[in-house]
Amino acid sequence: MKLNPMKSLRKLTVLIVLIAFIGTVAGPAPAMADDFRLPAPGVMVDLSPEFNPPMLKAIKVHPENPFKFEFILDKGDSRISNSALKEESSRLIKYFLASLTIPEKDLWVNLSPYEKDRIIPHSFGLTEMGRDLLAEDYMLKQITASLIYPEGDTGRKFWKRIYEESQKRYGTTNIPVNTFNKVWIVPQKGSCL
Secondary structure (H helix, E strand, C coil): CCCCHHHHHHHHHHHHHHHHHHHHHHCCCCCCHHHCCCCCCCCCCCCCCCCCCCEEEEEEECCCCCCCEEEEEECCCCCCCHHHHHHHHHHHHHHHHHHHHCCHHHCCCCCCCCCCCCCCCHHHHCCHHHHHHHHHHHHHHHHHHHHCCCCCHHHHHHHHHHHHHHHHHHCCCCCCHHHHCCCCCCCCCCCCC
16 A cells, blocks of 8 residues: 555644644633723723734645745734733634634634523633633624714714614614624635745
């Protein structure tokens, strides 16, 4: 029986990634909400200036040494210390490994008050990526609520336009408020460099 070196290399690479992921999931205990400094419910949240965070751009696998990986990071706008950058890189690599090993159908979070039993799949909830996406979903909802608050400048313009459009399209402005409360982040497909 003839061995195919590319198949063997591929199997070995998958095995290494799985071992690394299991080490990250089994390592630290799941984080609790107390680990974050998130605004309390109902607190107005302002927009922050535009910022390009560090991003994992690519992974280089060395065929001659399948245990050698290089993750290529774009520092973005960050001016953080080397130790903080190393910590951020580690977090991004854990995100990458989580996205490889958690089934795609389980890569979601949901903080809808109408679906209290459907917040995060168990396996995804054990990862830092799942925890952090829950925090981001919470912030998305806080920012959205702050922006469309009817007594603020942006909110006043938003609701004026909603009611004008509603009147124009449907002949009424008597539309239930919960019609406008779903805010989604929808992913796009990644691209190869």
